[in-house]
Amino acid sequence: MSGTVPTIEVSGLEKRFGRRVAVAGVDFTLGAAECLALFGPNGAGKTTLLRLIAGLLKPTSGSVRVLGADPRRDPIGRSSVGLISHQSMLYAPLTALENVEFTARLYGLPDPRGAALAALEAIKIGDRASAPVRTLSRGLQQRVSIARATVHGPAVVLLDEPYAGLDEAGASALTSLLQTLRASGAALILVTHNVSEGLALATHAAIMTGGRFARFEQGRDGRPFDAQRYAADYRTLVSRAS
Amino acid sequence: MPADAPPVRPTRSSPPGLLRAAWIVAQKDLAIELRTRSAFLSVVVFAVLGLVIFFFAWDSTAVSALDLAPGVLWVTFTFAGLLGLHRSFGVEVQDRAFDALLVSPVDREAIYLGKAIANLIFVSAVLLVAVPAVALFYNLPLGRSIVGLGSVALLAAIGLVAVGTLFSAMTVNTRMAELLLPMLSLPFFVPIVLTSGQASTRLLAGRPLAEALPWLRILIAFDIVFAVACTVAFSHTLEE
Amino acid sequence: MTSTAQSRAPTLTSASEASSQPVFDWLFGLSVVLMLAAVVRIVAFTPIEATQGAAQKIYYIHVPAAISAYTALTLAALMSIVFLWLHDERADRLAASAGEVALVFTSGVLLTGPLWGKPIWGAWWTWDARLTLTLFLWFVTAAYLVLRGAIEDPTARGRYSAVLAVLAALLIPFIHLSVYLFRTLHPMPIVLKPSRPSLPTEMLITFTLSCCAFFLFCLMLIRSRYRLALLRERAEVE
Numbered sequence: 001m002s003g004t005v006p007t008i009e010v011s012g013l014e015k016r017f018g019r020r021v022a023v024a025g026v027d028f029t030l031g032a033a034e035c036l037a038l039f040g041p042n043g044a045g046k047t048t049l050l051r052l053i054a055g056l057l058k059p060t061s062g063s064v065r066v067l068g069a070d071p072r073r074d075p076i077g078r079s080s081v082g083l084i085s086h087q088s089m090l091y092a093p094l095t096a097l098e099n100v101e102f103t104a105r106l107y108g109l110p111d112p113r114g115a116a117l118a119a120l121e122a123i124k125i126g127d128r129a130s131a132p133v134r135t136l137s138r139g140l141q142q143r144v145s146i147a148r149a150t151v152h153g154p155a156v157v158l159l160d161e162p163y164a165g166l167d168e169a170g171a172s173a174l175t176s177l178l179q180t181l182r183a184s185g186a187a188l189i190l191v192t193h194n195v196s197e198g199l200a201l202a203t204h205a206a207i208m209t210g211g212r213f214a215r216f217e218q219g220r221d222g223r224p225f226d227a228q229r230y231a232a233d234y235r236t237l238v239s240r241a242s
Numbered sequence: 243m244p245a246d247a248p249p250v251r252p253t254r255s256s257p258p259g260l261l262r263a264a265w266i267v268a269q270k271d272l273a274i275e276l277r278t279r280s281a282f283l284s285v286v287v288f289a290v291l292g293l294v295i296f297f298f299a300w301d302s303t304a305v306s307a308l309d310l311a312p313g314v315l316w317v318t319f320t321f322a323g324l325l326g327l328h329r330s331f332g333v334e335v336q337d338r339a340f341d342a343l344l345v346s347p348v349d350r351e352a353i354y355l356g357k358a359i360a361n362l363i364f365v366s367a368v369l370l371v372a373v374p375a376v377a378l379f380y381n382l383p384l385g386r387s388i389v390g391l392g393s394v395a396l397l398a399a400i401g402l403v404a405v406g407t408l409f410s411a412m413t414v415n416t417r418m419a420e421l422l423l424p425m426l427s428l429p430f431f432v433p434i435v436l437t438s439g440q441a442s443t444r445l446l447a448g449r450p451l452a453e454a455l456p457w458l459r460i461l462i463a464f465d466i467v468f469a470v471a472c473t474v475a476f477s478h479t480l481e482e
Numbered sequence: 483m484t485s486t487a488q489s490r491a492p493t494l495t496s497a498s499e500a501s502s503q504p505v506f507d508w509l510f511g512l513s514v515v516l517m518l519a520a521v522v523r524i525v526a527f528t529p530i531e532a533t534q535g536a537a538q539k540i541y542y543i544h545v546p547a548a549i550s551a552y553t554a555l556t557l558a559a560l561m562s563i564v565f566l567w568l569h570d571e572r573a574d575r576l577a578a579s580a581g582e583v584a585l586v587f588t589s590g591v592l593l594t595g596p597l598w599g600k601p602i603w604g605a606w607w608t609w610d611a612r613l614t615l616t617l618f619l620w621f622v623t624a625a626y627l628v629l630r631g632a633i634e635d636p637t638a639r640g641r642y643s644a645v646l647a648v649l650a651a652l653l654i655p656f657i658h659l660s661v662y663l664f665r666t667l668h669p670m671p672i673v674l675k676p677s678r679p680s681l682p683t684e685m686l687i688t689f690t691l692s693c694c695a696f697f698l699f700c701l702m703l704i705r706s707r708y709r710l711a712l713l714r715e716r717a718e719v720e
Binding site: 081091 | 341
Binding site: 405408412413415416417418422425426428429430432433436437440456457460463464467468471472475478479 | 618632633645652660664667
């Protein structure tokens with residue numbers, strides 16, 4: 001695996017809004033089929049970090065590379081990224097299928113409708129494809145949003161608290177989808193407050209406070225992380241930082 | 243049993259070019275408009291009501307209809323246009339759908355053009371109702387001048403939409419968007435209204451095209467300058 | 483653990499100097515003195531013009547105010563372009579300060595114009611090409627300031643208002659052209675513009691003094707406004 005371009009490469013990344021520093025220097029790389037679980041208190045800069053990697057924000061200094069391309073400047077870099085966030089990023093009057101098909105067309109997929117249907121099936125919401133999004137519950141909207149973000153088979157999937165609002169069926173559908181995405185080579189960054197859900201999929205784990213990574217570690221030999229130890233460490237680190 | 247996820251493509255589904263992407267965005271906006279229809283109907287009703295109010299505000303026996311009608315049409319068109327423009331970015335802000343557009347590989351200019359095209363179609367549809375309505379209320383002899391009038395209307399609509407789309411993007415997140423959008427846009431609409439009014443008065447009176455031409459030249463120059471300037475300016479209004 | 487973003491040093495020598503003397507210094511003193519001198523000279527030491535009478539003296543205020551207003555607006559537009567290009571917050575701050583001062587001076591022009599026009603032309607307002615353009619500048623500057631007031635995020639505020647400033651600069655020729663064409667094709671009340679013979683020396687001195695006074699006063703106001711903006715931003719951080 002050495003010698004290949006890392007899927008995500010972040011180096012010296014800083015983002016300031018006026019005088020407020022949101023991201024104060026972050027470095028890491030993530031390869032294909034790896035999953036980084038990112039924890040941290042509110043206001044630590046996790047959402048800003050994801051938005052920087054997605055190309056929505058311009059770094060104040062440092063760089064972001066997705067498959068070697070700068071997602072801000074290079075459309076090819078952007079076409080490898082899928083973003084899932086708190087809001088659904090959907091158009092409420094349109095149906096689930098129309099929303100996902102629109103996204104598929106934006107990415108230039110050859111069969112937008114087919115890809116949209118497949119994406120909706122993958123998250124187990126195919127039967128509600130013709131329902132206008134505004135008639136769907138928050139959890140179902142979240143699922144459509146996940147389909148929207150993954151329809152183009154992105155190499156990088158950025159998830160900002162995706163489990164929020166999902167019921168058990170939705171959460172297990174999401175976990176199995178994420179496992180499949182990882183298996184097919186995508187790199188994931190998962191921001192969550194739920195330590196056990198996050199660590200279940202993770203190959204890497206990080207805790208972010210005050211705009212920096214207070215801890216970044218790789219799982220050993222493929223063994224899953226010890227969730228209880230991590231939760232304890234997390235509490236210590238967060239209280240120390242605040 | 244894990245679900246079938248879309249395979250990870252090592253990119254190379256080629257993203258659409260500028261015009262194609264713009265058209266995709268425009269189609270989406272029009273689909274939303276057709277689905278809800280309420281914005282279009284409200285703007286049409288507002289426009290026709292405006293025409294009626296203007297009619298009763300003036301004594302059209304004292305001033306000839308031919309002198310009055312063009313002014314009334316363009317003023318009403320301007321205010322109705324503002325209403326229509328306001329909704330253009332509202333739909334993107336709800337649920338942050340706009341972020342999905344920005345994350346996608348389409349050019350920022352394509353987003354602006356797509357929105358402007360959708361707005362142009364919207365405004366033209368309103369004009370298709372408003373112009374016959376004005377002709378009806380003021381007993382205008384449309385006849386031969388219909389093509390000329392239609393062209394003036396289209397040029398005016400292009401100018402309105404070019405500037406208005408940009409300003410509606412800028413004002414959508416502000417506190418007083420409904421007031422701020424007219425305040426920003428109306429100074430820019432003055433050359434449009436002035437030149438369209440002058441040109442259409444002459445055309446309606448059956449004057450030769452040459453008399454309307456100086457005005458039309460200014461209007462066309464305005465359209466070109468601001469279509470280009472606003473397309474470029476749009477990327478500067480996006481979050482950095 | 484936020485790093486203090488002091489990378490952008492203010493144009494003033496130091497913050498403490500700015501805070502101790504935001505307004506009252508040599509520039510303030512000089513500009514106030516000059517303004518007083520100009521006003522005194524206009525009222526008491528300038529001969530009354532033969533044909534127009536005392537009302538003509540408004541000219542010594544109207545025109546210098548206009549010159550200062552246009553200068554401030556040009557400064558605002560140029561600083562907006564600099565901001566869009568270099569993203570330097572100082573340019574944005576200066577553009578906003580110049581814009582505010584420009585609004586004040588433009589209002590002065592629009593108020594003194596009719597005061598001059600009524601006794602001399604017989605009408606409070608004519609759609610004179612220059613006055614109409616000034617009226618537009620007033621609207622556009624007001625829109626610029628209202629837009630700034632409506633946006634809370636400082637970087638977005640800077641960018642949006644800079645875009646507006648540049649577009650407004652593009653608009654000016656179109657306003658001028660369409661109003662000019664409108665006026666030539668539509669007979670307007672004939673105004674007897676006082677023909678501009680070369681001003682006798684006395685009046686020329688007054689006019690020049692007034693121009694200098696207004697100009698200096700305008701610069702002083704812009705600078706004070708700039709310092710105030712800087713202080714306000716500092717206060718918000720703490």
